[in-house]
Amino acid sequence: MPVGGTWGKLLHVDLTDGRHWIEEPPDEIYIKLVGGRGLTAYLLLRDLPVGADPLGPDNLLIFAPGVLQGSNLPGSGRHGVGGKSPLTGAIASSEAGGWWGHEFKRAGFDALIVHGQSPKPVYLWIHDGEVEIRSAEHLWGKDTADVEWAIQAELDDKRIRVAQCGIAGENLALFANVLNDINRAAGRGGLGAVMGSKRLKAVATRGTLRVPVAERSRIGAVSKWLGDNYKTQAAWAVEIGTPRNVTSLGAASALPTNNFGKAMFDERDRISGELMQETILIGRDTCQVCPITCKQVVEYEDATFEGNPYLRSDFINKLKVDKAYGGPEYETLGSLGSACGVDDLIAVAKANEYTARWGMDSISLGMTIAFVMECFENGLLTPEMTGGFKIGWGDAAGMLEAIDLIAHRRGFGDKMAEGSKRLAKWIGNGAEAYLVEVKGQELPMHEPRFKHALGVGYAVAPVGADHMMNMHDTAYVSPGATLEKVAEVQRFEPMPATYLGHEKMELFYHEVNWKHLLDCGIVCHFHPYNYRHVSEALAGVTGHxxxxxxxxxxxxxxxxxxxxxxxxxxxxxxxDIMPRRVMKAFKEGPLAGVEITEEAFFTARNYWYGLMGWTQAGVPTAERIEKLELSDLLEGVQVATA
Amino acid sequence: MAVTIQATGILKQHIAPGLTLDGVRTVGEAVARLDLPEMGELILLVNGRPAYWETALADGDVLHLVPGISGGNRRPATGQEPPVYR
Structure with a gap:
């Protein structure tokens, strides 16, 4: 009898020779790792040759839900995607919402591991225990919505869920993402390029099997709590969602502006969530089994919004924004808005549509464009170098053009599609001074000079700079539900967001472990569960x-x-270091004079290494590996411990 | 000793423009005195500078409360919800 919440089956598919086979892992894999990131990292350690080319046949592309997928727990409408990142060369491990993860689990498998490279474009059709490799030559080069609808029509079932790489992934743009349900993204690290390199256009799935769980009543109790409390405990997500951050972080000088180079975005009211609600927002959207409904849906065609004091656009009556591609969340309003100095909400909405239509991570995309803007502004890039392409701060039309060039790898887009770090190397001439990345992955839209532990988190996150497997200091400046949650294991008093002492890093240790756990479960971070809720849900599902x-x-x-x-x-x-720019103080605004010194950073980082049981060189000790009960799992696997 | 309270976004529903509080020595005392429904994450600024619950307040200070995006809230949802797309 498999562990509850699992089938005891990992599906392997080799696209080089068309084989597929089932691996039946021992129970301890599920109990110790749960799924998602934990399972992905273990499989990569075990099966990926050292130094493999991320865009070569040896890379693995892993679709990994966790034990909670298929359980109908609110917040379980998610799955993980992972592999070796072509952007960073480190691990890539992203999560996406929607319905695909739930559907795939009900199709009878716990994870999909894709090996090799197909000689021609194909898609996988996985349904109720069956696996087929089908031609995707007719789908190659098509937009994501068209691909999903075409597959549903071809297989005659509108309830089929599709995960795919977009055109950007086909063209191996190094920050191409994997989209599912048209507009939900496993965003960071370029997994869409890995998928494109395998000529795997899509994974279509349909599942009607009932995932076995150990004690449904225990899951039911957690689900009931969520249902009774989400309207108050996740009010922000219900009322407006992530776009609230434009106004909130903007007030505190924490909305990244002009490639993190400017303290305040004075025009933030022109790209805010509140403005979106007044103008182009037509509805909200959700994921499997989620009542919170945090997602944005926008549409634009032919409205002038006369009388609105904030909306200002060069694109009134000049373009359309298709609701099929959702709407901009905060990261996109920042990366393709304030980070580029763009204050044109309709342009940002169009840019968001492109990221979903063609399949690109909006954070790396926006920050790469912002880097290009800054290089032009400082004379490091010229139209002679770029084949005539030119862009500067706030150039919304240029931004939209850049996105088109990048997705199709046309002209200077071919260089921009490599990401800012490689681009800086090509430009030379000191361009590295304008980079805002860690391990080659560009920073998300949260200002480390305001959230100091988050800055350390950017440096140490395994995938490069990342805001989700991280801690947001602002949640701990007051008493409340977040500190009460952590009090389950250690009690902390409220701390300043700009404090980086030992207590902050102890809090960081627990909360970042929590975030990684959510990405194993898999549970949406926006659900206001505490540690007990999730441990109870996991116990109810697995029986452990x-x-x-x-x-x-x-x-x-x-x-x-x-x-x-x-x-x-x-x-x-x-x-494991932070970009210099975001350690230096702004000269104006709420964060004027607030810096992160090298001493404070390294002291904090190294203290956390100790809490993790790693040496001061950041290497896990054999003792901690043993304490984590990983020694057995890693037998025969090439790793270096201290 | 008087402290002026400013609010952004949805918090404006609970804090009248120009509101002042007397006799509050810290940010925490001021927020407690406001008797807001238990808010989620609050971004706290005093005189435009980052603050936290224990930040001391002085006469004439301006405490700016900004709603963040995490944490719990006992206040029932208000207002018309936009239509669900799917």
Whole structure:
């Protein structure tokens, strides 16, 4: 009898020779790793040759839900995607919402591991235990919505869920993403390019099987709590969603502006969530089994919004924005808005449509364009170097043109599609001074000078700069539900967001383990569960009596496995650093004079290494590997511990 | 000793423009005195500078409360919800 919440089956498909086979892992894999990131990191350590080319046949593309997918727990409408990142060379491990993960799990498998490279474009059709490789030559080069609808028509079922790489992934843009349900993205790290390199256009899935769970009543109790409380405990998500951050972080000088180079975005009211609600927002959207409904849906055609004091656009009556592609969340309003100095909401909405239509991570896309803008502004790039392309701060039309060039790898887009770090190397001449990335992955839209522990988190996240497997200091400046949640394992008093002492890093240790655990489960971070809710849900699904401390250990295992993978691929503590720009103080605004000194950063980072049981060189010790009960799993696997 | 309270976004529903509080020595005392429904994440600024619950307040200070995006809230949802697309 498999562990509850699982089938005991990992599906492997080799696209080079068309074989597929089932692996039946021992129960301890599911109990110790749960799924998602933990499972992904373990499989990569075990099966990926060291130094593999991320765009070559040896890379693995792993679609990994967790034990909770298929359980109908609110917040379980998610799945993970992972592999070796072509952008960074480190592990890539992203999550996406929607319905695909739930559907795939009900199709009878716990994960999909794609090997090899197909000689021609194909898609996988996985349904109720059956696996087919089908030609995708007619789908290659098509937009994501057209691909999804075409597959549903071809297989005559509108309830089929589709995960795919877009045109950008086909063209191997290094920050191409994997989209599912048209507009839900496993965003960071270029997994769409990995998918495109395998000539795997899509994974279509339909499942009617009932996922076995151990004790449904325990899951039901957590679900009921969520249903009774989400309107108050996740009010922000219900009322407006992530776009609230434009106004909120903007007020605190924490809305990244002009490539993190400017303290305030004075025009933030022109790209805010509130303005979106007044103008182009036509509805909200959700994921499998989620009542919160946090997503944005926008549409634009032919409206002038006369009388609105904030909306200002060069594109009134000049373009359309298609609602099929959702709407901009905060990261996109920032990366393709304030980070580029763009204050044109309709242009940002169109840019968002392009990211979903063609399949690109909006954060790396926007920040690469912002880097290009800054290089032009400082004379490091000229139209002679770029074949005539030119762009500067706030140039919305240029931004839209850049996105088109990047997705299709046309003209200067071919260079921009490599990401800002490679682009800086090509430009030379000191362009590296304008880079805002860690390990080659561009920073998300949260200002480390305001959230200091988050800055350390950017430096140490296994995938490069990342805001989700991280801690947001602003949640701990007051008493409330977040500190009460952590009090389950350690009690903390409120701390300033700009404090970076030992207590902050102890809080960081627990909360980042928690975030990694959520990405193993898999549970949406926006659901206001505490440690007990999720340990109870995991216990109910699996039949294993997880405690809050034990689930944090699951998260720590996932982090440690990611670390071992990265060390093996040549990364070290020297790569766990913050970009210089975001350590230096602004001269004006609420954060004037607030810096992160090198001493404070390294003291905090190294203290956290100790909490993780890693050496001061950032290497997990054999003792901690043993304590995490990973030694057995790693037998025969090439890793280096201290 | 008087402290002026400013609010952004949805918090404006609970804080009248120009509101002042007397006798509050810290940000935490001021927020408690406001008797807001338990808010989620609050971004706290004093005189435009980052603050936290224990930040001391002085006469004439301006405390700016900004709603963040996490944490719990006992206040029932208000207002018309936009239509669900799917």
């Amino acid at each position: 009596d997880y405690t809050p401390r034990e689930i944090l250990t699951v998260g720590e295992r996932a982090q440690t496995l990611c670390r071992l993978f990265n060390l093996r691929e040549g990364f070290s503590a020297e790569d």
